[in-house]
Amino acid sequence: MVSLRGALWVTLLAACGGQHVVVSEPAAPPAAGFLLSVTYDDLPFQEALAPADGALGGTSRLLAALTARSIPAVGFVNCDRGGDEVLRLWRAAGLELGNHQANHDNLNRVPLETWLDGARRCHEALKVYNPPRFFRYPYLFQGKTVEVRDAAYAALRGELGQTIAHVTIDNHEWRLAQLYSEALAAGDVARAEAVRGEYIPHLLAATENARTVAQKKLGREVAQVLLLHANALSVELAGPLMDALAAEGARFVPLEQALADPVFTLPDAYVGPAGISWLYRFEPVVSAWTWEDETWTDLEARYNPPPPPP
Numbered sequence: 001m002v003s004l005r006g007a008l009w010v011t012l013l014a015a016c017g018g019q020h021v022v023v024s025e026p027a028a029p030p031a032a033g034f035l036l037s038v039t040y041d042d043l044p045f046q047e048a049l050a051p052a053d054g055a056l057g058g059t060s061r062l063l064a065a066l067t068a069r070s071i072p073a074v075g076f077v078n079c080d081r082g083g084d085e086v087l088r089l090w091r092a093a094g095l096e097l098g099n100h101q102a103n104h105d106n107l108n109r110v111p112l113e114t115w116l117d118g119a120r121r122c123h124e125a126l127k128v129y130n131p132p133r134f135f136r137y138p139y140l141f142q143g144k145t146v147e148v149r150d151a152a153y154a155a156l157r158g159e160l161g162q163t164i165a166h167v168t169i170d171n172h173e174w175r176l177a178q179l180y181s182e183a184l185a186a187g188d189v190a191r192a193e194a195v196r197g198e199y200i201p202h203l204l205a206a207t208e209n210a211r212t213v214a215q216k217k218l219g220r221e222v223a224q225v226l227l228l229h230a231n232a233l234s235v236e237l238a239g240p241l242m243d244a245l246a247a248e249g250a251r252f253v254p255l256e257q258a259l260a261d262p263v264f265t266l267p268d269a270y271v272g273p274a275g276i277s278w279l280y281r282f283e284p285v286v287s288a289w290t291w292e293d294e295t296w297t298d299l300e301a302r303y304n305p306p307p308p309p310p
Helices: 054-068 084-092 112-126 146-159 173-185 189-218 232-247 255-259 290-303
Strands: 009-013 020-024 034-043 074-077 096-099 224-229 250-252 286-289
Touching: 034 084, 034 232, 034 255, 054 084, 054 232, 074 084, 074 112, 084 096, 096 112, 112 146, 173 189, 173 224, 173 232, 173 290, 189 224, 189 232, 189 290, 224 232, 224 255, 232 250
Parallel strands: 034 074, 034 224, 034 250, 074 096
Antiparallel strands: 009 020, 009 286
């Protein structure tokens, strides 16, 4: 396994009495293989971060890399963003589309009924492509109050019959893609290449972190769900990334197989504004996800130059 950048410190709230337990510098996860489902959010494409050949060309290259490796990825769609040709490419490749809410609305900022209306409209729109089975919360925000969290979940599961596509491997790949595109736009090829070089190591480290957290909380490997986005950087490195994950022991499985792991049936104990990995949401609830925070602070400091002086 690759080494984590810096110490991994996870503050856990114990299930009894709110006692804090600190877990530091955990041993690397076992070298045995693990199940991994690969998912892509914000379809049809992150247009602002599209490659030179556009969303259609980029999607064709992404899907070629996935299908060449028989990876059963799922793409999560913001249905009000159009992109019918892109979505049909996904289906022609035999890959499933899921519901990511029509407008990528933030459940922490819009009224619940407005947010649910977007989920319902996307549910109906997806029926043109495949029966929609999975829902992914935008930003991984599931409600900052118990009432909103539980009402949203009840509507998604009861009314729409959706399976929640929880994420276990959260990461900053979309931010790296943004830094990459900004560097290219500024003509800073050296910085763009440096950011590009961080992409696969970052995602391997995020995967190691998720496996370690699962081992610490449950004492076992769990099926992992990786969050990615469709953008220029993910297109360029899709094949090498999948090969690197396979070399780390990943066995790529359909999303429904990953979600059948009992870890996803544990009660959701987190209420708050953060969008976080499912591994942090069940007891004992993680109150400080410092690996994610510290990793981004490090990346931003190195690759996001300060604005010029006034």
